[in-house]
Amino acid sequence: MNKNTKALSLTAAAALTVFALAQVPGKGVLAQFGGGLPAGLEAVIKARELSPDDVEAALKTYVPPGSYDEFLLFASGGQAGNIEVLGVPSMRLIKNIAVFSKDSWQGYGIGDDDSKRLFKQGMAAGKLQEWGDVHHPALSLTNGQYDGQFLFANDKANGRIGVVDLRDFKTRQIVKNPLIATNHCGAKLTENSEYYVEGAQFGNPMPFTNYAPMDKYKELYRGSVTFWPFNRAQGKLDQTKTFTLELPPYYQDLGGMGKKVSHGWVFINTYNAEMATPGALEGKPAMEIQASQREMDYMHVIHWKKAEELLAAGKLKVNVISGMRVIPIAAAVEAGILYNIPEPKSPHGADVTPDGRFVVVSGKLDPHVTIFSFAKIQKAIADKTFDGKDEFGIPIIKFDAAVEAQVELGLGPLHTEYDDKGYAYTSMFLDSSVNKWTLDKGPRGEKPWTMVESLPVHYNTGHLTVAGGDTVKPYGKYLVTLNKWSLDRALPVGPLHPQNLQLIDISGETMKLLADAPVVGEPHYAVMAPAKLFKPWKVYPEVGLNGLTLKKSPTATEPGRERIVRNGRDVHVFMTAIRSRFVPDRIDVREGDRVHLHITNVDRAQDATHGFALSAHNINLSLDPGLTVDVDFTADRSGVFPFYCSEFCSALHMEMMGYLTVAKAKAAGAGG
């Protein structure tokens, strides 16, 4: 045995040396390319001091000119009110979808009638909201898998939902829940997009536009979850058929949708079970102190399928509040559609495994993720294994009766998704890492419910997303973390830093960090799906479509039929845009006239978009090929106002312009 030491050390030395050499640019890794590596590449590697891992990551993320990315990533823009579409693995920004906030590039909210109509649908408390706070984008589902048809976005600030049609990647609907001020939770679709599930966040009186004193918080404030039926044919949420479940005024947080065996159920986290209310100047401790006192918060377990059936049969009591059907807590408890389970405090994720058997809950302040078993929950409900009721009479399922396992991952577990192999990945806010762990079966024979790997990310990661990671059949391959702080990750551009998305390759045995991708706005969550799933139009299928109804616009104008029609003080301009002219290109009106422009882009060529920018009138339109866009305004100031194409369209783009002249009212009166 003694002789082995030398043998061990020598062979180890040899092995290590070989290993080390394999790491040396020009000697090992690169030699694997057949030894015929261009000297220039070696020089680049040396000059940029790249490690072999850097080189590998670069190759994995590089998409050569003319080639496409494999996946599309839809990342919420947070308080920028939009959704950003990035290609994966290149992490290049491909599109910005304006949802709640104005965007002049897309001519969204900058004068056109369609977005005015959308914004009007989305009025909150009777007031126009020109921005939103998008947290959780969700793709429409068929049989629990992405179908590539629709994208949904919530506006936490105003309790609204936006529906994006993925045929043209445009917002088609904004709905406002009249009951709640804010939404955050749920924010996902049920297995066949039967419902979009919208939970409130901060408690409010029902409806929120009714004042109630703060010291009556427990009595008069409530939480809620609203089920919005989705009419796939129309591509719209149907406000007339919603039902809402009244919930205690805990703060509802993220929710997980049941899948497969647990289809028909949703699981909604809560925090602030303390029901603390602010009062810093009144001598109360800060909200963060008050609302983090208890060891446990509650997860709501909701049997929405049963609620739907009972409602259809007229067997469930509802109160109609602000036109919404609201099921009172007592009725829900009575009907057996609402339960609580204690969960470690301040949870964020409630993430249902692809097979629907488990709900994984991350308490940000508990280093464990807690895994609840759907089967155990069912059994506990059947056996009435309850730990009493909460203050609102909701039965509390015994923690020990519902919990399947707890996995210690480290600090600040936040949100979990799953890959195609059977691993779970949890973002760790405090540890700034992504931790990979096994579910009830280790895919490579590891122990069940055990952490297998941790990868540092930068910094303070919030959500993460795996391609298809919230569906019944994840695609895996890539994981993106949405990090809240970027610190040193990008060149300094002033105190407001970009957010940092990080792309991680999860296809191999160990996770590999591939790229930093600084982005604007504040992505909270993102969804990722194979690009080939989406079949967007390259141009609109016919000319003269209205961008909101996708039907032939009554104001569509054919070439040769352009005209200006005056009807009293209303001036209707039926205009076409084609490379490189507007017809008509001169509009003469008088001060005080109401001008209605109806502009049809009659170009059919792919990418032949025109813009319509009108000086001094806060108007810019995007005239995508085939669209008819309407805009109306009052010409209330005399002067000469050029309009021009704001999207560079041809060699004579600069010439594509015209004038709006507004004559003084008096002079016009005198002249006429």
Add this chain to the structure above:
Amino acid sequence: MSLMRAPAKDYSRRRLAAALGVLAGLLLAVSAFLPYWQARLFAPQYRDGLTATMYLHRVAGDVDEIDNLNHYVGVAKLGSLARWERRLALPGLAALVLLCVTAFRRACPVPSGAKVAAVASFPLVFLADMKYWMHQASTVLDPTAPLKLKPFVIPLLGTGKVGQFRSEMGPMPGFYLALAAAALLLGGLWLIRSRRLSGGAGLAAALAFASLAPAASARPSLQPLLDRAVPGETLDLGSASYAGPAVIAKALTVKGSGALIDGGGRGTVLTVSAPGVVLEGLTLRGSGESLLAEDSGLKVSTAGVTARRLRLEDVLFGVFASNAAGFVLEDSVLVGKSLELGRRGDLVRVWNSDRVRLSGNRLEGGRDMVLWFSTGSVVERNEAFGGRYGLHFMYTNGARVTENVFRDNSVGLYVMYSSGLVLERNRFERHRGPSGVGLGLKESDSLTVRDNAFRDNRQAVFVDQSPLVATNRNLFEGNAFSYNDVGVALMPGVRGNAFTANSFIENLQQISVRGGGTLAGNDWAGNYWSDYAGYGREGRGTVPYRAERLVERLADSRPALRFFLYTPAAQALELAARTFPLFKPKPLMTDETPLLQAPARAGLPAGPRPALVLAALWLPVGLLPASAAALALGLRRRRLAAPVRASAAAAGPVVVGEELAKSFGGRTLFSGLSFSALPGECLVLWGSNGAGKSTLLRCLLGLESCTGALRVAGVDVSSDPAKARERVGYLSQEYAGYDWTVRQAMEFVCDVRGVPTAGISDVLARCGLAGEEAKAAPALSGGMKQKLALALALVGDPAILVLDEPTSSLDLKSRRELTAILSLLKGTRTIIMTSHHLDEVSALADRVLWLEADQPARMMRPAAFLSAVSREAAQ
């Protein structure tokens, strides 16, 4: 007690024997569910050891990890061994159980003796079979394995060694049960064959069983007593027992000398809701288990409460203090419920309570000790073991944390969103959970971390966004980081920490940056780094210490390489990497003024007792064979540093070795070796491969330690290797490639040695490299490369030249050229070299030191040496 001798009692003897048989069968059956044997494997990188637990029909434990290691050396997977035996084990055991049960039945045709023999031999068969497979596994090695090992043998019982691994093997309860079953049957056999029976034994056994019946106890409730007391009164409960739960709602002093308040497993044992309450010397036991209700041993919801010398046991939460400013908990012991970690409560939770004092408490097996929103608190002299967070601060400013011991928790101390803390003289040991952090900082400012000891943690210190504001600097001073996987791990964006006068001692990675990026804006001046290989004067290194080690980098990206850490291979590779960077690793950090000796530190709390794990065995009383001693499994740590010895005056020989000994993995390379080398002398080390020549040279350089006294130019190598190295030039066996020009390489080594570059041309000329300065080193021929290596060794004009087989890789012509150059150098300095060539010996040697394994070293003149060699060759 009368002995029963009546013949009629034969029947009862047989009945008793039959009962013993049934009991034996029962034991055997139970043993199927228990492990029979256990192997543990320790190495520096697996300090807590890897465990393989052998059941009759399966192997459990860290099988995957062990298989992974074994894969490197070609040992078969554990699961592939003894397949048939494991398959047959359970049916076989069932048959044995049957034999036991029927062993003493008269009607049975098989004689009792045969059955007893079969069962009694079972443990022996098990042992023999295991021995066979162990031997098979370690001697029939996969020839295609990455590492070639000669066949080895691991002892079945006790400690063995393979390479850097130490094995501990021994029996487990299942095996003892099998032994006990054998003993019972032998006892039964003795009963029916002998004429005598001690009735007392049976009676005693019956009494023993009866005494196990639980004593019913009804305790008076404490609450009426509390209700009757008047505010300000002192209640002395003595050592009485009371039933809880109870609430103290007025200012009382409740004392006891071990008085017990038993919550009976319901709710919170004792709740204090009035200021001015003092609790002393009480035992609070048996809270409920509801996390939802936060069931606790002691709940305090008011300011001004003091608790001393409490014992809390079997509690979910221990002490739960909220809105309890000025709360004091002293000299108490808190033991949590034995639940899964995530299911436990915090043994101490302090919430929104300023100026709390936690002092001299011992916390065991709970979850966390938590202070939230509790400014100005003091946490001192506590010990927290086996929980999740030894101590956890959130939004808790200005606390003093001193002289605590945190051990075996997932995390020792995590400081989050807090500022102005002073952490002094604490110990952080063996934090190896998923976070595995001794001390973690998250967005915390203005901390003083002084004179703490961090040992054997996965990451001793983890720093994330701390300080939050770089100008609010955190100071790390005088701490000792030893034997951690990572000394200090930082996120790349971390700025504003100052590390000074700390000792970084043999951490697998001294410094680590988590993820890509450049560490900047932290101050690292004046620390001691055990891997510093530079030279120094006046206690400071002359060249900076840089953390950019090749192996660290490799280990970062390929964790499997940890297998090699601490091996000579890794050390050799690192030396090569440091001297001749193969590729340019990005520096992690630089200490411009590294210390050459670890600074003395202020007193620390007492270290851990030797970690002795006694295999706890349950067996029926009296049936355990006396020889089945408990297994002591201890994890011995590497020696920290050799004691400092006064240097001998530099007179006479320049190199003196006295009674040197070096062993490796249980094998002695040399021992009792004494030799010296005189100024200007050329001493050649001769011997077959593996005789320890190169190791001796490495000891001379202080790159490896050996026992005995070794002085180079009057400097004791073990106490001051850097200083000794200053006087030595070193040329390794083989030139290690680098991509500089000859001149650049020389300048680099000049820089390393802190000498002017003016003499470079001279040195090159002496080494036959005149005019080659601008040549790229990789383009040089083998002989030229070795000349360059010699030139590099001569930088700084060292008095001693150490050459490890300088010509071994050269052709004859180049060898002669180099020998000629060396012969010119001879006389100007002491040369100590190893060689395999007799012509070199005759051309250069003044004396030859002949080393052979298992023989005493021989020092001889060249003539005597050459004739001895030719004599041996002739034999």
